[in-house]
Amino acid sequence: xxxxxxxxxxxxxxxxxxxxxxxxxxxxxxxxxxxxxxxxxxxxxxxxxxxxxxxxxxxxxxxxxxxxxxxxxxxxxxxxxxxxxxxxxxxxxxxxxxxxxxxxxxxxxxxxxxxxxxxxxxxxxxxxxxxxxxxxxxxxxxxxxxxxxxxxxxxxxxxxxxxxxxxxxxxxxxxxxxxxxxxxxxxxxxxxxxxxxxxxxxxxxxxxxxxxxxxxxxxxxxxxxxxxxxxxxxxxxxxxxxxxxxxxxxxxxxxxxxxxxxxxxxxxxxxxxxxxxxxxxxxxxxxxxxxxxxxxxxxxxxxxxxxxxxxxxxxxxxxxxxxxxxxxxxxxxxxxxxxxxxxxxxxxxxxxxxxxxxxxxxxxxxxxxxxxxxxxxxxxxxxxxxxxxxxxxxxxxxxxxxxxxxxxxxxxxxxxxxxxxxxxxxxxxxxxxxxxxxxxxxxxxxxxxxxxxxxxxxxxxxxxxxxxxxxxxxxxxxxxxxxxxxxxxxxxxxxxxxxxxxxxxx
Amino acid sequence: xxxxxxxxxxxxxxxxxxxxxxxxxxxxxxxxxxxxxxxxxxxxxxxxxxxxxxxxxxxxxxxxxxxxxxxxxxxxxxxxxxxxxxxxxxxxxxxxxxxxxxxxxxxxxxxxxxxxxxxxxxxxxxxxxxxxxxxxxxxxxxxxxxxxxxxxxxxxxxxxxxxxxxxxxxxxxxxxxxxxxxxxxxxxxxxxxxxxxxxxxxxxxxxxxxxxxxxxxxxxxxxxxxxxxxxxxxxxxxxxxxxxxxxxxxxxxxxxxxxxxxxxxxxxxxxxxxxxxxxxxxxxxxxxxxxxxxxxxxxxxxxxxxxxxxxxxxxxxxxxxxxxxxxxxxxxxxxxxxxxxxxxxxxxxxxxxxxxxxxxxxxxxxxxxxxxxxxxxxxxxx
Numbered sequence: 001x002x003x004x005x006x007x008x009x010x011x012x013x014x015x016x017x018x019x020x021x022x023x024x025x026x027x028x029x030x031x032x033x034x035x036x037x038x039x040x041x042x043x044x045x046x047x048x049x050x051x052x053x054x055x056x057x058x059x060x061x062x063x064x065x066x067x068x069x070x071x072x073x074x075x076x077x078x079x080x081x082x083x084x085x086x087x088x089x090x091x092x093x094x095x096x097x098x099x100x101x102x103x104x105x106x107x108x109x110x111x112x113x114x115x116x117x118x119x120x121x122x123x124x125x126x127x128x129x130x131x132x133x134x135x136x137x138x139x140x141x142x143x144x145x146x147x148x149x150x151x152x153x154x155x156x157x158x159x160x161x162x163x164x165x166x167x168x169x170x171x172x173x174x175x176x177x178x179x180x181x182x183x184x185x186x187x188x189x190x191x192x193x194x195x196x197x198x199x200x201x202x203x204x205x206x207x208x209x210x211x212x213x214x215x216x217x218x219x220x221x222x223x224x225x226x227x228x229x230x231x232x233x234x235x236x237x238x239x240x241x242x243x244x245x246x247x248x249x250x251x252x253x254x255x256x257x258x259x260x261x262x263x264x265x266x267x268x269x270x271x272x273x274x275x276x277x278x279x280x281x282x283x284x285x286x287x288x289x290x291x292x293x294x295x296x297x298x299x300x301x302x303x304x305x306x307x308x309x310x311x312x313x314x315x316x317x318x319x320x321x322x323x324x325x326x327x328x329x330x331x332x333x334x335x336x337x338x339x340x341x342x343x344x345x346x347x348x349x350x351x352x353x354x355x356x357x358x359x360x361x362x363x364x365x366x367x368x369x370x371x372x373x374x375x376x377x378x379x380x381x382x383x384x385x386x387x388x389x390x391x392x393x394x395x396x397x398x399x400x401x402x403x404x405x406x407x408x409x410x411x412x413x414x415x416x417x418x419x420x421x422x423x424x425x426x427x428x429x430x431x432x433x434x435x436x437x438x439x440x441x442x443x444x445x446x447x448x449x450x451x452x453x454x455x456x457x458x459x460x461x462x463x464x465x466x467x468x469x470x471x472x473x474x475x476x477x478x479x480x481x482x483x484x485x486x487x488x489x490x491x492x493x494x495x496x497x498x499x500x501x502x503x504x505x506x
Numbered sequence: 507x508x509x510x511x512x513x514x515x516x517x518x519x520x521x522x523x524x525x526x527x528x529x530x531x532x533x534x535x536x537x538x539x540x541x542x543x544x545x546x547x548x549x550x551x552x553x554x555x556x557x558x559x560x561x562x563x564x565x566x567x568x569x570x571x572x573x574x575x576x577x578x579x580x581x582x583x584x585x586x587x588x589x590x591x592x593x594x595x596x597x598x599x600x601x602x603x604x605x606x607x608x609x610x611x612x613x614x615x616x617x618x619x620x621x622x623x624x625x626x627x628x629x630x631x632x633x634x635x636x637x638x639x640x641x642x643x644x645x646x647x648x649x650x651x652x653x654x655x656x657x658x659x660x661x662x663x664x665x666x667x668x669x670x671x672x673x674x675x676x677x678x679x680x681x682x683x684x685x686x687x688x689x690x691x692x693x694x695x696x697x698x699x700x701x702x703x704x705x706x707x708x709x710x711x712x713x714x715x716x717x718x719x720x721x722x723x724x725x726x727x728x729x730x731x732x733x734x735x736x737x738x739x740x741x742x743x744x745x746x747x748x749x750x751x752x753x754x755x756x757x758x759x760x761x762x763x764x765x766x767x768x769x770x771x772x773x774x775x776x777x778x779x780x781x782x783x784x785x786x787x788x789x790x791x792x793x794x795x796x797x798x799x800x801x802x803x804x805x806x807x808x809x810x811x812x813x814x815x816x817x818x819x820x821x822x823x824x825x826x827x828x829x830x831x832x833x834x835x836x837x838x839x840x841x842x843x844x845x846x847x848x849x850x851x852x853x854x855x856x857x858x859x860x861x862x863x864x865x866x867x868x869x870x871x872x873x874x875x876x877x878x879x880x881x882x883x884x885x886x887x888x
Contacts, residue, residue, distance in 0.1 A: 034836065
């Protein structure tokens with residue numbers, strides 16, 4: 001009897017090799033049991049292994065397929081990269097094989113080379129940029145320093161010309177003095193242009209808010225340009241809108257600079273013609289006034305293609321103009337920038353041979369009447385500073401000479417200190433109504449001196465005299481306790497007004 | 507060193523081997539490895555206590571007992587050791603008294619170290635279901651500056667993976683960890699651990715796991731992958747998963763450890779392993795081969811001579827994995843016989859089938875938790 005519980009193969013083997021008699025033996029049966037279990041185990045293990053390996057095989061097929069796909073993509077990418085490189089650098093083709101895959105290394109080397117080249121170029125460019133920036137800065141610094149240096153002696157020239165014109169003189173000297181005055185003024189304007197431009201470039205411009213008698217300001221500008229206009233046979237006309245308020249609030253110096261620029265340009269480029277200045281109220285806003293300004297001439301005009309170019313620095317409509325008419329080439333650039341900084345835009349309309357018209361709209365704050373009154377000043381004249389005690393602190397002799405003469409002309413009492421330390425001593429022992437304080441001096445500078453004086457006397461007005469009107473200096477002046485400042489070379493009118501304003505308060 | 511052994515099965519105590527001069531009163535250490543029902547039987551424990559009144563009795567439930575060259579189920583194997591010069595100190599603690607398996611390990615190792623500077627080896631018997639074996643062994647490694655060998659195993663529960671017991675001087679309980687410390691220069695210790703499994707299939711990466719719970723491999727569900735590989739045997743999970751343990755290489759490590767499945771969770775589609783499965787680890791499936799498993803046991807035995815060189819040890823404690831037994835089935839005896847053949851007749855063999863083996867990879871390195879290996883610790887006294 002063969003038991004059916006045995007493994008199929010074992011059953012066959014039993015049938016073939018064992019007799020019934022042997023099968024009946026208990027020990028043989030036990031043996032067969034053990035053998036059968038082993039068969040079953042092997043069978044089971046084989047089944048599991050076969051199944052696992054078929055799954056594993058499937059997984060490997062997937063992996064292989066993925067790899068093949070990736071390989072194909074890689075080959076295509078390399079092919080495209082190679083084509084791109086060939087079109088960039090046909091000579092590099094020699095590094096590539098026909099087949100492809102190994103070319104990845106060549107492609108990477110090529111890219112590496114390109115990156116190295118780009119890096120080197122970048123370093124060079126950065127270096128070049130730094131050099132250029134340094135050069136530009138050096139140039140600007142040089143211009144700025146030279147302009148300051150030139151302004152100090154110019155201060156004396158302008159001052160002396162002014163004094164001479166007030167003296168008794170021979171008629172032959174009158175013309176000479178006028179020429180001297182114009183030459184000095186021109187030089188002064190050129191230098192101011194250069195200084196202004198570097199200040200604008202560095203963003204160091206602040207706009208003040210003073211009450212301006214706009215009619216008086218414009219009349220003065222017109223008057224200042226009258227002589228030159230007449231010299232060139234031009235007629236200057238001024239149209240002022242009746243509706244314009246008497247006072248507005250703004251920066252009179254900068255407005256004057258803009259209008260002066262436009263008018264002097266108009267005068268310069270017009271001969272035997274008419275220059276019309278128009279100042280109109282554009283509109284009244286809640287607390288603002290918008291004013292329309294225009295300067296129209298009947299001069300040479302500007303070609304349409306050059307009309308925007310003239311606002312670039314150092315550019316005039318053409319080189320001959322520079323030769324014929326002179327100028328720094330900065331005037332219009334400064335004008336445009338000054339207006340831009342006040343959110344205004346300058347416009348030009350022009351036809352060659354017929355003339356040009358420059359115009360812009362500018363907003364001012366409305367001025368209240370009281371504030372306006374307080375700045376109303378008397379016309380200066382002999383004796384108007386009678387008895388005012390002034391301490392002038394200044395170390396440059398010809399500045400002292402010019403200032404002293406002006407002040408004495410107005411009959412002020414002038415005392416001089418040639419450095420800060422002496423000024424402190426004098427302020428302690430004497431009584432003054434006002435102190436005019438230079439900033440750069442030997443022994444003790446004007447800042448320190450002002451602070452020392454302020455420790456003892458909080459009331460006395462101290463006016464800084466500075467060759468630079470940059471924002472930094474202005475702030476520093478107030479930080480050290482000074483009351484106000486005047487730019488050198490000082491305009492006699494401004495000097496008078498400032499002294500008058502601070503000494504006649506009570 | 508003198509070793510006496512006896513066994514309880516088929517409802518009675520068998521005549522054991524008792525060497526000349528063995529003194530029951532003086533035996534310091536008794537190891538009792540048995541079926542969960544037998545090892546937790548109070549009257550059997552009382553019998554052992556009465557036989558060896560002065561000994562520390564260390565008990566463990568098993569998935570099969572090893573006595574000399576034979577493997578038994580449903581028995582209780584008792585091995586009593588009388589050392590000539592070596593001191594033995596035992597400590598027990600329960601996972602409930604600690605915040606983690608790790609701190610349990612730290613606590614026990616510290617307790618043993620405090621008993622003397624001459625600690626030369628530690629043997630651990632631990633619960634096999636409540637304890638995270640990987641963390642337990644790293645706790646033991648934390649304060650082991652001299653790298654004394656730490657070996658042992660996790661208690662078993664047949665192929666049921668349900669309740670496991672360990673104990674010291676009391677009827678064993680769940681959650682216990684027992685640490686046996688050996689002190690003195692006279693004891694020579696050796697250890698060897700080897701699997702004999704073959705890796706197959708592509709290398710994969712663990713992409714989602716939480717300690718010893720595995721969720722995803724290469725972004726795919728791990729349980730689904732196993733089911734696919736098991737094919738017709740998927741119904742026999744988790745037992746059938748023992749057929750495919752995992753070879754795992756943790757990130758930044760070069761050592762390959764073997765990890766085996768303890769249970770599965772169909773709702774979460776997760777698998778619980780007998781050791782940590784850190785994310786980012788590289789794994790490959792493993793497959794058994796009868797003859798290689800048996801040869802693996804020989805290799806473990808050969809590696810376990812330690813400083814003894816060619817002279818056979820007096821005692822060899824065998825901790826083998828339940829997974830091997832489930833594969834080898836009626837051939838399980840052969841892997842123990844292979845060990846016996848290496849050591850010869852003068853070495854006493856005792857041991858059990860466990861849920862995790864503890865042993866360093868190499869002498870003077872930190873101990874690791876293994877799965878699917880034959881792990882052998884040898885003892886000789888000079």
